[in-house]
Amino acid sequence: MKLTKFAHACVRLEKDGKVLLVDPGTFSEDAVFERADAILVTHEHPDHLDVARISALDAPVYTNAGVAAQLSDLGDRVTVIADGQSFDASGFAVRAYGKDHAIILPELGVPCENVGYLIDDAVYHPGDSFTQPDRAVHTNLVPISGPWFSLPPAIEYARAIKSEQTVGIHDALLSPIGLGMQKRWLSEAGGRPYVGLAPGESTDIP
Template sequence: MKLTKYKHACVRLSKDGKDLLVDPGIWAEDEAFEGIDAILVTHEHFDHLDADRVRALDVPIWTNAGVAAELSKDGAELGDRVTVVSGGESFEAAGFQISAYGNDHAIILPELGVPCQNVGYLIEDAVYHPGDSFTKPDREVHTNLVPISGPWFSLPNAIDYVREVGAKQTIGIHDALLSEIGLTMGERWIGTQGNKPYVALKPAESVEIN
């Protein structure tokens, strides 16, 4: 299986001639959307969901109720293209086996409470995308996509999360707000946990997941 990282939190997974797109936000490159077979969206924030481009694609979408409502705004007719899922459910999308985890976005400020729903996805029991959360999967993970910036982000919490998941390798995501200097934070702090490889991918770079 090949994983290609695009801007911010958008990744594309390719296997057996099928392509699955996860969290295509407004900063994702157009090429990320080309020829895809299915979409997963963790939550409704614009940096994870470009609603206009997603609506324009005639492909099935798996997501939570909040995103489904966002996609249906202004009378948009998506028919049966959208399937609502919650943490604890498993399903198949374009030939990929998916397990969903959690239901809440990480808290930004305590007085604001949970901002919205958020579902993380474990794909092929190998690649885990948590969206905007540090929700942990309940099984071994080969590749953990770890957020490394954002208004809800905390470095100590991220390090605890990486240690507890214990993946064979980590890849930094959720990084569009960082400068080149800031991007080294992921490699310096997160990449030194547990003596496991940290893969710092630039947009459109790929890695094979074996």
């Protein structure tokens, strides 16, 4: 399986001629939307969900109820999933984890639903949360910036999940200096090999 990182939180997975998109949002490059056999969306914020460009693709979408409400025009192309569910997305085995977006400010409470996805027992995408899967993974995608982000929970998240490597995501707010700093922290304190992929770069998943 091949994983390609795109801007911010979007990744593309390719296997056996199939393409799975995760969190194609408004920051995502046009190339993201050239093809998809299935789409996973973690939550309803526009940096993870581009309603117009997703609607233009002829692909099934798997997501939570909050996102499904925004994609209601797609009808039965959208499947609502929740924590603990397992399903097949165009040949990719997926399991859903969690239900809450990370808190930005305590007085605002939980902003919306958020579901993380474990794909083929190999790649884990948490969306905007540090919800952990219940098993080891090959590649753990670690959010490294955002209004809700804080470094200590990110380090604990990276340490807690047994993985062969970590890849930084949710990084559109960072300058090159910030990207380098987060790479150093995740590499040294996170305890796992860190792969800093720029948009358009790929890594192979055994």
